[in-house]
Amino acid sequence: GAVVSQHPSWVICKSGTSVKIECRSLDFQATTMFWYRQFPKQSLMLMATSNEGSKATYEQGVEKDKFLINHASLTLSTLTVTSAHPEDSSFYICSARDPGSTYEQYFGPGTRLTVT
Amino acid sequence: GQNIDQPTEMTATEGAIVQINCTYQTSGFNGLFWYQQHAGEAPTFLSYNVLDGLEEKGRFSSFLSRSKGYSYLLLKELQMKDSASYLCAVSGGYNDYKLSFGAGTTVTVRA
Numbered sequence: 001g002a003v004v005s006q007h008p009s010w011v012i013c014k015s016g017t018s019v020k021i022e023c024r025s026l027d028f029q030a031t032t033m034f035w036y037r038q039f040p041k042q043s044l045m046l047m048a049t050s051n052e053g054s055k056a057t058y059e060q061g062v063e064k065d066k067f068l069i070n071h072a073s074l075t076l077s078t079l080t081v082t083s084a085h086p087e088d089s090s091f092y093i094c095s096a097r098d099p100g101s102t103y104e105q106y107f108g109p110g111t112r113l114t115v116t
Numbered sequence: 117g118q119n120i121d122q123p124t125e126m127t128a129t130e131g132a133i134v135q136i137n138c139t140y141q142t143s144g145f146n147g148l149f150w151y152q153q154h155a156g157e158a159p160t161f162l163s164y165n166v167l168d169g170l171e172e173k174g175r176f177s178s179f180l181s182r183s184k185g186y187s188y189l190l191l192k193e194l195q196m197k198d199s200a201s202y203l204c205a206v207s208g209g210y211n212d213y214k215l216s217f218g219a220g221t222t223v224t225v226r227a
Contacts, residue, residue: 032213043203043217044159093158097213103147103166105215107158 002028004096006108013084013115021079021111023094029074030096034105035067038091050077084115118142120218122204127224128194136189136221138204146207149215150178150189153201162189162202191223199225 003026013019023033031052036044048069049057056069068080077096081088091112095105119141128134140148147166151159165171165180165187177190191198204218 034214043219044215046214046216049212049214091156103149103164103207103213104161105213107151107160110156110158112156 002026002096002098002101002106004030004094004106004108006092006094006111008111009109010112011114013113015085015115016083018080018082019084019113021081021092021094021113023077023079023096023108025075025096025098025106028096028098028100030077031074031099032097033071033077034095034097035069035077035079036093036095038093038110044093047079081113084113086115089113089115118206118208118216120204120206120216122202122218122221124219125222125224127226130194130196130225130227132194134191134194134223136191136202136204136223138187138189138218140185140187140204140206140218142206142208142216144208145182146209148178148180148187149205149207150176150187151203151205153203153220155201159203194225196225196227199223 005024007022033050035047038044047062050069050071052071058064071077093110094108097105122138150162153159163178170179175192180187201220201222203220205215
């Protein structure tokens with residue numbers, strides 16, 4: 001199946017700093033990528049839909065100025081958590097839709113963010 | 117809005133069968149997915165149903181009834197490695213491919 005990578009796999013940062021997470025589709029071009037957040041023992045919550053060459057679409061309650069998404073190419077989307085706080089500590093997962101597949105999304109391995 | 121319900125936890129014995137139910141009420145429906153997720157890892161795709169009926173894939177089967185807003189995932193011949201969280205997800209929009217996830221069912225397989 002298709003492969004999606006994320007970098008870094010884990011990161012620790014101090015309150016007030018910004019962190020960038022990369023999501024790459026390695027063997028296909030993804031016009032659409034999705035960013036999810038998952039707190040411990042909870043399910044995935046969709047944060048935003050990232051479309052190549054256009055602005056991201058954010059879900060209700062997600063601050064677009066805090067979670068900056070850039071989908072500059074067909075294989076790369078980035079999520080920047082700005083002015084991070086401890087409550088932003090979570091597991092961030094991206095997925096990418098393969099246009100060649102009618103329905104399947106491929107998930108990245110996730111990034112564990114800890115804000116101290 | 118989207119409302120997707122599944123049991124929180126289930127326990128079964130190695131070699132047994134477990135059925136995980138999922139009920140949904142969504143503003144649209146464009147398919148139902150089941151994913152497996154081990155702790156600290158990303159979800160992996162198990163099955164997709166868009167029409168009513170049973171889809172069988174090896175030890176895993178998934179059933180859908182659109183009129184009842186109901187699906188189940190059947191795991192047969194349970195193995196220890198099947199201990200994981202199983203997520204039910206619904207694609208609600210036509211052409212937007214967004215997924216709404218249930219809270220997940222943690223399955224523990226005991227020897």
